[in-house]
Amino acid sequence: MMLNSTKTMMLLLTLLSTMMTYSSTSFLMSWMSMEINLIAFLPLASKSKKMKDQLMKYFIIQNLSSSMMLMSMILNFKIEAPINFEKLLLISLMMKMGLIPFHLWIFSFMEKLTWMNCFLMNTIQKLSPTLIMPQMINFKEIIFPMSMSLMIAPTIMMKLNSMKKILTCSSIYNSQWMISSIYLSKNMFIMFSLIYSLLNFSLMKKLKSQNMMFLNQINEKTTMTKLNLLINLISMSGMPPTLGFFPKWMILIKMNEISILISLMMLISSIISTFIYLKMNSSMMLNQTMKKKFFKMKKIMEIELIMNTTGMFSFIMFKPN
Structure with a gap:
């Protein structure tokens, strides 16, 4: 994504x-910050003409969820509301984040985005709804939606071939860890979000550099590239001793004190996702190609390998609050 002055500003x-959502103490201010976030993201996503229909779909869904948030705020001020405002607010936030069972729109939307916009969708765009949840919703209300997303998202991942859709399912699954961390501690939430x-x-x-869009394209790459992708994927699933294991280990320790379910x-969803990633990469590593095996390891690969293998040493230095 080439950054000109307009895209840099957005x-x-x-x-x-x-940051406004993170620092605000008013529900109305948080809602306004999310609307600003929506308006700023639309120019970033509108790179090609193919995105016009998808952008309209994204805009309609985000506006519908924003209207439901305002309705939940109005119901909160009534003494005898026919619908619990927490459930209505939870549904609107799940629609914004594309969580199960409101996840069907996000697959077609992510498929048309560039890789850098996919990165924004998986990370920054999901921070604002996550920050609102602990302020307005009780933890007991989100136990069932979290359990459903944790079990269904890795199952959907088994039948996918597109890398963008696979990372979308991974984002749905990891969003539950992010939501859990914000209920436990803000410092834990910041650490998990950054990692x-x-x-x-x-x-x-x-x-993006290897121009890989589907799983079968990885078979043509070098062994070092396959190994690098394998370590990145299992690090996202939380397999020790990678870097992704460090925050999930702390969240599990603290979550075990609140809800064993x-x-x-x-734990079960992490095992399933790790099995999927290992099964996905086993055929890649064992498949022999006719290409020459002489290649040089780049410095970027060395940095990523070192970064992902220091998870076991990192969590020794830190303790959960």
Whole structure:
């Protein structure tokens, strides 16, 4: 994504609106920040003519969810509301984030985006709704939606062939860890968001440089590229001793004190997603090609390998609050 002055301004406005949501104490102010975030993201996503229909779909869904948020705020001020405002607010936030069962629109939308816009959708665009949840919604209300997303998202991933759709399912699954971390501690939420964003950026940068859109394209790459993708994927799933294991280990320890059901679902979904990634990469690593095996390891690969293998040493230095 080439950044001109307009896109740079919109990207800064997107980051600023997320910080406004994080620092606001009013529900109306948080809603306004999310609307600014929406308006700033639309010019970033409108790169090609193919995105016109998808942008309209995205705009309609985001506006519908914003209207539901305002309705939930109005119901909150009534003494005898026919619908619990927390459930209505939860549905609107799940629609904004594309969580299960409101996930069908996000697959077609992510398929048409560039890799850098996919990175923004998987990370920055999901921060604002996550920040609102602990302020307005009780943790008991989100146990069932979280359990459903944790179990269904890795199952959907098994039948997918597009890398963007696979990373979309991974984002749906990891969003539950992000939501859990914000209920536990803001410091834990910031740490998990930064590490998850770093892993996403590293993986999408690699896929963009190698021009890989589908799984079968990885078979033509070198062994070092396959190994690098394997480590990035299992790091996102939280397999030790990679970097992604470090924040998930702390979240599991603290979540076990609150809800054993959610911690058990998290553990099972992590095992399923790790199995999918290993099964996905086993055929890539074992497949022999006719290409020459003489190649040089780039410095970027060395940095990513070191970064993902220091997870076991990192969590020794830190303790969950």
